[in-house]
Amino acid sequence: MGDCHYLxxxxxxxxxxRFLKKLLAFSGIEEERLRCKWVSSAEASEFVEEMxxxxxxxxxxxxxxxxxAGAQRAA
Amino acid sequence: xxxxxxxxxxQPDDLRIGVFICDCGSxxxxxxxxxxxxxxxxxxxxxxxxxxxxxxxSEAGITEIQKAISEHELNRVVVASCxxxxxxxxxxxxxxxxxxxxxxxEMVNIRDQCSWVHMQEHAExxxxxxxxxxxxxxxxxxxxxxxxxxASLLSRVLVIGxxxxxxxxxxxxxxxxxxxxxxxKEPKAGGLLNQINQLVPEGVKAAEYVERIIESVNSKSNxxxxxxxxxxxxxxxxxxxxxxxxxxxGEAIQEKVGCIVVATGAVPLEPAGLYGYDGxxxxxxxxxxxxxxxxxxxxxxxxxxxxAGARVPGREYCSRICCMIAVKNAALIKDQDPEAQVHILYRxxxxxxxxxxxxxxxxxxxxxxxxxxxxxxxxxxKDGQVLFEQPIVGTKRQIPCDLVVxxxxxxxxxxxxxxxxxxxxxxxxxxxxxxxxxxxxxxxFATDGVFLCxxxxxxxxxxxxxxxxxxxxxRVATVLFKDKLVxxxxxxxxxxxxxxxxxxxxxxxxxxxxxxxxxxxxxxVNTILCKGCGCCAATCPSxxxxxxxxxxxxxxxxxxxx
Amino acid sequence: MTQNVKKKVKxxxxxxxxKGFLGLCQxxxxxxxxxxxxxxxxxxxxxxxxERPGDSRYxxxxxxxxxxxSYPDETFGVLVRGCDERGLKTLYTWNQLxxxxxxxxxxxxxxxxxxxxxCLRPYPEEFVEGERAEERSSASVTKISGLDVKDRFTSWxxxxxxxxxxxxxRDICPMCFCNECSLEAExxxxxxxxxxxxxxFHLVRAVHMAGRCIDCGLCNEVCPADIPLRTLYKKVADxxxxxxxxxxxxxxxxxxxxxxxxxxxx
Ligand SMILES: Cc1cc2nc3c(=O)[nH]c(=O)nc-3n(C[C@H](O)[C@H](O)[C@H](O)COP(=O)(O)OP(=O)(O)OC[C@H]3O[C@@H](n4cnc5c(N)ncnc54)[C@H](O)[C@@H]3O)c2cc1C
Ligand code: SF4
Ligand code: SF4
Numbered sequence: 072m073g074d075c076h077y078l079x080x081x082x083x084x085x086x087x088x089r090f091l092k093k094l095l096a097f098s099g100i101e102e103e104r105l106r107c108k109w110v111s112s113a114e115a116s117e118f119v120e121e122m123x124x125x126x127x128x129x130x131x132x133x134x135x136x137x138x139x140a141g142a143q144r145a146a
Numbered sequence: 147x148x149x150x151x152x153x154x155x156x157q158p159d160d161l162r163i164g165v166f167i168c169d170c171g172s173x174x175x176x177x178x179x180x181x182x183x184x185x186x187x188x189x190x191x192x193x194x195x196x197x198x199x200x201x202x203x204s205e206a207g208i209t210e211i212q213k214a215i216s217e218h219e220l221n222r223v224v225v226a227s228c229x230x231x232x233x234x235x236x237x238x239x240x241x242x243x244x245x246x247x248x249x250x251x252e253m254v255n256i257r258d259q260c261s262w263v264h265m266q267e268h269a270e271x272x273x274x275x276x277x278x279x280x281x282x283x284x285x286x287x288x289x290x291x292x293x294x295x296x297a298s299l300l301s302r303v304l305v306i307g308x309x310x311x312x313x314x315x316x317x318x319x320x321x322x323x324x325x326x327x328x329x330x331k332e333p334k335a336g337g338l339l340n341q342i343n344q345l346v347p348e349g350v351k352a353a354e355y356v357e358r359i360i361e362s363v364n365s366k367s368n369x370x371x372x373x374x375x376x377x378x379x380x381x382x383x384x385x386x387x388x389x390x391x392x393x394x395x396g397e398a399i400q401e402k403v404g405c406i407v408v409a410t411g412a413v414p415l416e417p418a419g420l421y422g423y424d425g426x427x428x429x430x431x432x433x434x435x436x437x438x439x440x441x442x443x444x445x446x447x448x449x450x451x452x453x454a455g456a457r458v459p460g461r462e463y464c465s466r467i468c469c470m471i472a473v474k475n476a477a478l479i480k481d482q483d484p485e486a487q488v489h490i491l492y493r494x495x496x497x498x499x500x501x502x503x504x505x506x507x508x509x510x511x512x513x514x515x516x517x518x519x520x521x522x523x524x525x526x527x528k529d530g531q532v533l534f535e536q537p538i539v540g541t542k543r544q545i546p547c548d549l550v551v552x553x554x555x556x557x558x559x560x561x562x563x564x565x566x567x568x569x570x571x572x573x574x575x576x577x578x579x580x581x582x583x584x585x586x587x588x589x590x591f592a593t594d595g596v597f598l599c600x601x602x603x604x605x606x607x608x609x610x611x612x613x614x615x616x617x618x619x620x621r622v623a624t625v626l627f628k629d630k631l632v633x634x635x636x637x638x639x640x641x642x643x644x645x646x647x648x649x650x651x652x653x654x655x656x657x658x659x660x661x662x663x664x665x666x667x668x669x670x671v672n673t674i675l676c677k678g679c680g681c682c683a684a685t686c687p688s689x690x691x692x693x694x695x696x697x698x699x700x701x702x703x704x705x706x707x708x
Numbered sequence: 709m710t711q712n713v714k715k716k717v718k719x720x721x722x723x724x725x726x727k728g729f730l731g732l733c734q735x736x737x738x739x740x741x742x743x744x745x746x747x748x749x750x751x752x753x754x755x756x757x758x759e760r761p762g763d764s765r766y767x768x769x770x771x772x773x774x775x776x777x778s779y780p781d782e783t784f785g786v787l788v789r790g791c792d793e794r795g796l797k798t799l800y801t802w803n804q805l806x807x808x809x810x811x812x813x814x815x816x817x818x819x820x821x822x823x824x825x826x827c828l829r830p831y832p833e834e835f836v837e838g839e840r841a842e843e844r845s846s847a848s849v850t851k852i853s854g855l856d857v858k859d860r861f862t863s864w865x866x867x868x869x870x871x872x873x874x875x876x877x878r879d880i881c882p883m884c885f886c887n888e889c890s891l892e893a894e895x896x897x898x899x900x901x902x903x904x905x906x907x908x909f910h911l912v913r914a915v916h917m918a919g920r921c922i923d924c925g926l927c928n929e930v931c932p933a934d935i936p937l938r939t940l941y942k943k944v945a946d947x948x949x950x951x952x953x954x955x956x957x958x959x960x961x962x963x964x965x966x967x968x969x970x971x972x973x974x
Contacts, residue, residue, distance in 0.1 A: 077679035078656035099861025644888040688886030
């Protein structure tokens, strides 16, 4: 944090993400579907781990309820 | 997708997109099927020309882009190759040469993001490259031509701080015929070198060394030196700063400059409460320098303790130069009196570079003793002795001594945070100023037109401070030796028709680029100050603030192409 | 029971302190907003019910924005309940009204209304009419929070499915002061098309309410499909309060989402 190329952009992002996670949860969309992490370009292994972990999380959660809603709409 | 939807996302008419896929020798083509990607690109909507190149950035590749622009009347160019950070400017200017607006260029990185990260997965890498190309093409369709922003430049420079770094910058800038205003808050220029005895590896008296530079600076007619003066206020932006200087209680001085150099240095830590520091029997390296300089130094048995107040919780960094200073002074003491005993207690020795490495071995040869201590069990200073435990073997040692010298780190100056606010430049957690990028832009601040050198950034040796000062002069030259300032057009804009003047964006801009205009009741962007971060665009509730080149339409078309 | 308000308004108008007073009047049996400019013509003034601060409510401060824009140099009085006062305060921070040009005249809401609104503060700081009702916390939010995440989604989708995309919630909202609305931005929303894209349409609006919604509940009241929007936005306000210790209309200053925040201040 604070190491943003644009000074404080990530501070702003972090606030929004904190809000959005809770809003999603209240709307019935698992908040784990949104993740925000800071990984610098020098931290390749952290990035890979993070992505693999996120993929696993999403797989375990199954398809997004939004997708199902969209499918119903189209039908 | 229903009919109406299609209509809305439909691409603008008269699109003539050219796509160039780079093999990068075998760097890309070795790990994915560039021909397949090219074939695929040709099939995308709006694309009228697609070509695979061995090296798109080579003379031949560039000629091909330019030829295609004229032969196929291209009005968008997409290059799928390496990192836009390094190559985008080249491709953009080549497009401009061929008569296409450079902002209609889009770049896709299929090297880092495909051939490198998916080296073993030929088929998947190829598929991903196709996706990325499709996204690039989708965005390119909605790109808009832009005009670079131009502004005037004042060929004058303000240098804040008259230490060796600031003086070196001033000297070099003056030699390039730029007008320099040097501001030093003390009554005398020279910085820390005024208090230091002898310099290594230069082997000259510090005062003489810096005096030569001061004289040289003073002799130049295009340098104005303000001693005992500080900067009170700064307004404006790159090319056009308005500065208010204040000398003591005197009248304020107004100056106008195009660039600003920060060279405010650092100070050695005053080790209150550490190792029984009393300024007499337990002193700092700086105090030792003074004793050596005045010929007051008399001690026979000296112990130096390294990392005093450095690399500890709350001040984690290594000050880099203290080992060199200790070794320098230890060797000097030995030179004066070969019978004197000098012991250096250290955690790690930081003697980087061949010159310092040699100094270390010379000092050992002269009989300076070195011992490691364990930071968990730091030495104790008691009754004319220094007690410490040798790590690994665990032997407890006592060294009798009549002088203890603490090697304390350089720390940020008190006024640093005030200056940081004045100039809107960031500091790191230790209070040193923070450069724009440690590797790519080490002498620049993220704020355009402001540069830094010397210990203000991080503890530096004289040679480093001087070369950074010279480096800064050349960075300033790259800005001020142009007729006018040309900056990227990819900045924020606020639609005066829709802005409701809610000030939602105002405090979000990290660069202070947004201003409320009461007469119009709306906010406006200062396009020179704006760095195009997009914070305002993300906040504006009425979508009035947008970032050129990253408008919702452009980004969403790219995202929807996934 | 409108006497106190009438007296106060008469005073203000006669002394020339205000150019007009934006309140409610009853005409032909209907209650609606009215700008009273003549101190001797306050007969028709009501407080939202014939006799007392009742449940006919209008976004008076939203109307005031437009009046103030047309007469930037004049000062106006305005009738405020607890929520209206929160609205004014928030509109000041968003630079949509000038506090020096607004004189609020307060009334307190009756308990029934406070109950129905689940209002955290059913009265303004100062009021000349009505009695201070008890504060209520939000049972509707607690109820939804208690559901399992899947049921929460289903229940919201059931509510949103009734939306006829009339934009009533936005049009009545005193905090919706934008000229250009994201709910009509082609890139985000399928405009001119029914049924609306749910839940995106409603979630986009919910995001825009963050740090803005002062919980007046007019959206809920105006919605012809009876979608419990107020509950959604109550939660939005709760989140901002939990995370950033800020509640629009109650806290001072700008929304945390509109200032750079901690790191920048250091
Ligand atoms: C004990 C000791 C021994 C050393 N020995 C050696 C050695 O042998 N060899 C070697 O290479 N290096 C040595 N150094 C390091 C050397 O001192 C630094 O490299 C050098 O001082 C860095 O120069 P500078 O210009 O960056 O900063 P400084 O020398 O700190 O100069 C900064 C100047 O800016 C001025 N200033 C600060 N703030 C403001 C403001 N707001 N407005 C106006 N003016 C301001 C200050 O008054 C000062 O004059 C030693 C350091 C110490 C502490
Ligand atoms: S894009 Fe960033 S720098 Fe430019 S005006 Fe907006 S917030 Fe400021
Ligand atoms: S946030 Fe948008 S509407 Fe508000 S002042 Fe800024 S540009 Fe104007």
